[in-house]
Amino acid sequence: MEENRPRSxxxxxxxxxxxxxxxxxxxxxxxxxxxxxxxxxxxGAGVDSVLLAEGMAPAVxxxxxxxxxxxxxxxxxxxxxxxxxxTGTESHQGVAAFASEIAYAExxxxxxxxxxxxxxxxxxxxxxxxxxxxxxxxxxSALLCGAHGVIIPKRGGVSVTPTVIKASAGAAERxxxxxxxxxxxxxxxxxxxxIFVYCADMDGVSLRRNNLTGPIALVLGSEGKGVSQLVxxxxxxxxxxxxxxxxxxxxxxxVSVAAGIILYEIQSQRAAGKQ
Numbered sequence: 541m542e543e544n545r546p547r548s549x550x551x552x553x554x555x556x557x558x559x560x561x562x563x564x565x566x567x568x569x570x571x572x573x574x575x576x577x578x579x580x581x582x583x584g585a586g587v588d589s590v591l592l593a594e595g596m597a598p599a600v601x602x603x604x605x606x607x608x609x610x611x612x613x614x615x616x617x618x619x620x621x622x623x624x625x626x627t628g629t630e631s632h633q634g635v636a637a638f639a640s641e642i643a644y645a646e647x648x649x650x651x652x653x654x655x656x657x658x659x660x661x662x663x664x665x666x667x668x669x670x671x672x673x674x675x676x677x678x679x680x681s682a683l684l685c686g687a688h689g690v691i692i693p694k695r696g697g698v699s700v701t702p703t704v705i706k707a708s709a710g711a712a713e714r715x716x717x718x719x720x721x722x723x724x725x726x727x728x729x730x731x732x733x734x735i736f737v738y739c740a741d742m743d744g745v746s747l748r749r750n751n752l753t754g755p756i757a758l759v760l761g762s763e764g765k766g767v768s769q770l771v772x773x774x775x776x777x778x779x780x781x782x783x784x785x786x787x788x789x790x791x792x793x794x795v796s797v798a799a800g801i802i803l804y805e806i807q808s809q810r811a812a813g814k815q
Contacts, residue, residue: 569638569639569640570626570627570636570637570638570639571636571637571638571639572623572626572627572632572633572635572636572637573631573632573633573635574600574633574634574635577590577604577635577636577637578603578604578607580637580639581604581607581608581610581611581613581637582607582611584611584694584695584699584719585639585640585699586639586640586642586699586700586701587608587611587612587613587637587638587639587640587699587701588613588614588637588638588639588640588672588701588702588703589613589614589615589616589637589638589701589703590604590605590607590608590613590614590615590616590635590636590637591616591617591618591622591623591626591635591636591637591638592604592605592615592616592617592618592634592635593617593618593619593620593623593632593634593635594617594618594619594620595620595634596634596635600634604635608637609670610695610696611695611699612670612672612696612697612698612699612701613637613698613701614672614703620632620634623635623636638702640699640700640701640702642699642700642701642705642712642717644700644717644718644719645689645716645717645718646718647691647718647720647726647729647730649689649716649718650663650688650689650691650716650718651688651733653688653689653716654688657688659686659688660753660754660755660756660810661688661730661733661735661755661756661757662686662687662688662755662756662757662806662810663687663688663689663690663691663730663735663756663757663758664678664679664682664687664689664690664691664757664758664760664799664803665690665691665692665723665726665727665737665757665758665759665760666678666690666691666692666693666697666759666760667693667697667723667739667759667760667761667762667767667768667771668693668696668697668761668762668765668768669692669697669698669760669761669762669763669795670697670698670762670763670764671698671763672698672701672703672704672707673703673704673707673796674707674763674794674795674796675692675697675698675700675704675707675708675796676703676704676705676706676707676708676709676711676712677707677708677796677799677800678690678760678795678796678799679700679704679708679711679712679715679717680707680708680709680711681796681799681800681803681804682711682715682799682803683708683711683714683715684711685803685804685806685807686807686810687715687803688716689715689716689717689718690715690716690717690718691717691718691719691720691723691726691757692717692718692719692720693719693720693721693722693723694719694720694721695721697762699719700712700717723759723771724768724770724771724774727757727759727771727774727775728774730757731774731776733755734755735755735756735757736754736755736756736757736776736777737756737757737758737759737774737775737776737777738750738752738756738757738758738759738775738776738777738778738779739758739759739760739761739767739771739772739775739777739778739779740758740759740760740761740767740778740779740780740781740798740799740802741761741766741767741772741778741779741780742766742780742791742792743778743780744777744778744779744780745777745778745779745780746780746782747779747780747781747782747801747802747805748805750777750779751809752805752806752809752810753809753810753812753813754813756806758779758799758802758803758806759771759775760795760798760799761795762795763794763795779802781793781798781801781802
């Protein structure tokens with residue numbers, strides 16, 4: 541039973557029964573112990589990174605690595621002494637995680653932000669972006685291009701972690717971010733409210749041949765797989781970024797670069813539509 545006992549950062553009144561200390565650490569709240577960290581990763585809460593002790597049994601390490609990947613958290617292997625230093629105890633069980641404390645919005649909050657400004661909704665949707673630096677850059681571009689908010693999945697993509705906030709240059713703290721259980725279902729509901737949903741993919745229509753004014757949402761896929769087929773089928777249109785030098789062995793833009801190009805084009809068309 542010792543293995544499943546919750547661990548706190550140190551024996552102090554501020555630690556709760558789940559092994560989570562309420563003091564803020566440089567990378568967020570520190571959670572440690574095998575069961576507390578596993579439950580944190582399964583909960584859908586924002587997790588920046590998972591620390592695994594060097595020498596941990598491969599099967600156990602693989603379990604936490606899989607959970608971390610699903611939660612969008614980075615994994616770092618560290619010396620057990622580092623975990624002892626961070627947690628203040630020998631009973632860290634070889635695993636710890638930094639949990640973020642980001643307040644997420646609801647999708648309706650994003651739509652309300654557009655209504656308050658008297659503008660047609662302009663949303664950005666992540667369909668599984670895994671790299672926190674990419675998500676941070678996407679959020680930064682979304683804010684600067686006038687989007688009313690970003691939607692991310694609760695599972696299967698990176699959440700808004702301290703790394704995302706840093707990569708966004710603080711934009712993630714200024715632009716509402718909503719987390720949803722099902723991206724495809726969320727798209728269906730947005731379409732019911734008159735929002736035209738595009739996704740970015742290589743087999744789409746060249747970017748500037750699309751009318752990107754009016755209520756719009758842009759879906760961006762993961763770095764490796766792109767937009768999932770289910771989500772792609774839900775979309776009203778597919779956008780393509782043309783390349784000046786095809787056949788070079790580099791067949792696509794980085795997702796955050798693609799986002800910046802497309803979001804700027806949407807901003808430009810929306811601005812021109814007001815004239």
